[in-house]
Amino acid sequence: MNGKEKPDKEIPVILAPMAGITDCVFRRICFEQGCTGATTEMISAQGYLSAPRMLKAYGDLIKTLPGEGTVYAQVFGREAKWFGMAVSAITELGLFDGIDINMGCPAHKVTGGGNGSALMRNPALCGEIVKACVEATKLPVTVKMRLGWDENEITCLDVARAAEQNGAAALTVHGRTRSQFYAGKADWEWIGRVKQHVSIPVIGNGDVDSGESALEMLRVTGCDGVAVGRAALGNPWIFAQINAALRGEMYTRPSYEEVIETALRQAREMADWKGEKRAVLEMRKHFSWYIAGRRGAAKLRPRINQAETLNEVEGLLRSLEDRA
Ligand SMILES: Cc1cc2nc3c(=O)[nH]c(=O)nc-3n(C[C@H](O)[C@H](O)[C@H](O)COP(=O)(O)O)c2cc1C
Incomplete structure (x- = not known):
């Protein structure tokens, strides 16, 4: 093909x-x-x-x-x-x-x-x-x-x-x-x-x-x-x-807004299932993958890894400078 x-x-x-x-x-x-x-x-x-x-x-x-x-x-x-x-x-x-x-x-x-x-x-x-x-x-x-x-x-x-x-x-x-x-x-x-x-x-x-x-x-x-x-x-x-x-169609990659929304939705569904504390822990690696390759991601990662609530994570994800 x-x-x-x-x-x-x-x-x-x-x-x-x-x-x-x-x-x-x-x-x-x-x-x-x-x-x-x-x-x-x-x-x-x-x-x-x-x-x-x-x-x-x-x-x-x-x-x-x-x-x-x-x-x-x-x-x-x-x-x-x-x-x-x-x-x-x-x-x-x-x-x-x-x-x-x-x-x-x-x-x-x-x-x-x-x-x-x-x-x-x-x-x-x-x-x-x-x-x-x-x-x-x-x-x-x-x-x-x-x-x-x-x-x-x-x-x-x-x-x-x-x-x-x-x-x-x-x-x-x-x-x-x-x-x-x-x-x-x-x-x-x-x-x-x-x-x-x-x-x-x-x-x-x-x-x-x-x-x-x-x-x-x-x-x-x-x-x-x-x-x-x-x-x-x-x-x-x-x-x-x-x-x-x-x-054979064109593909348009998602906006950063969509990336954040998806990451947070995944985290909220995890929280509904396993509780917020565990969800934040288990989602650390996923958050890091969702922002990988973006400018500022390396600096943000350790802060996300210290966050304890989904609200904190959300604020951090929204603070990323590279939002293209
Ligand atoms: C973190 C991780 C966990 C994996 N766990 C399994 C598993 O439980 N069962 C399995 O058959 N393969 C497992 N694999 C192998 C993947 O299914 C796949 O065969 C491998 O990553 C190669 O495909 P990729 O180049 O698209 O990643 C795992 C791979 C990774 C990276």
Whole structure:
């Protein structure tokens, strides 16, 4: 597609899962801007089943809001039986449109126990896990994966095939290995090889940060859609920007007024949910992302981080000199 042609079907533009970030409030804001699907923050299969004292925390992780679009629950773990039981319990909640299996998280505390991207070292196990999930739910089951463990252990083709053969409905492929974490450039050529290797839909992920880069990712990989992670931080408008590019239309970035209003609305909704004190704390990083790149942001950031009320934050955001 050259950006001028109109797509004949909706191309998925998905909010990639981000632990500590993609909660229901942020997701709903992304949906307003044209995001077509999202996942919850990751939930431990074993933890969800076996830690009733933690249920409040899990309740927050799996909370959804009216007005959200298609939301999948993302589950991590390492044993097929725990996945099956957790997926069955999560399905019964009736909150989700699907289940996404985390085979991509690189964090030591996750891979150390054999979860997340460590699963990709064992494609047969990946297949068993997908099978257990598919058998435990009527909802579609998707897989979020990387290219492999490191450059000597690229297993994405085997994992993708195992997932497909065991009933996965789609894959999201982040074009990095586990050992790269988030460094270097995502390898879109490899994502394209995965796309060629299976017949289920493949969503490309890694380094999409504009309308042009989304079009380029689709061109290079031949993927069915894109998933956007870091470029959505403080910038839910990325979804409007990508959709405009897909339609061959111009995109106008939001005014600073709109940026502030959106940041404050997110904060107020967080406050309604978790109380003002916690909302101000949890929103610090978001405020910092919303103003990133603007003149005066670096000076304002420490003051926002000391603020204790939403009124204080609002005054500070409105004091930024760079309001273009
Ligand atoms: C802070 C942070 C948290 C993340 N948490 C998850 C997660 O819980 N599950 C997951 O599958 N991927 C997670 N990811 C990976 C993203 O979904 C995505 O694959 C990665 O950021 C690459 O896409 P991007 O270049 O668009 O950011 C996380 C990434 C970041 C930056």
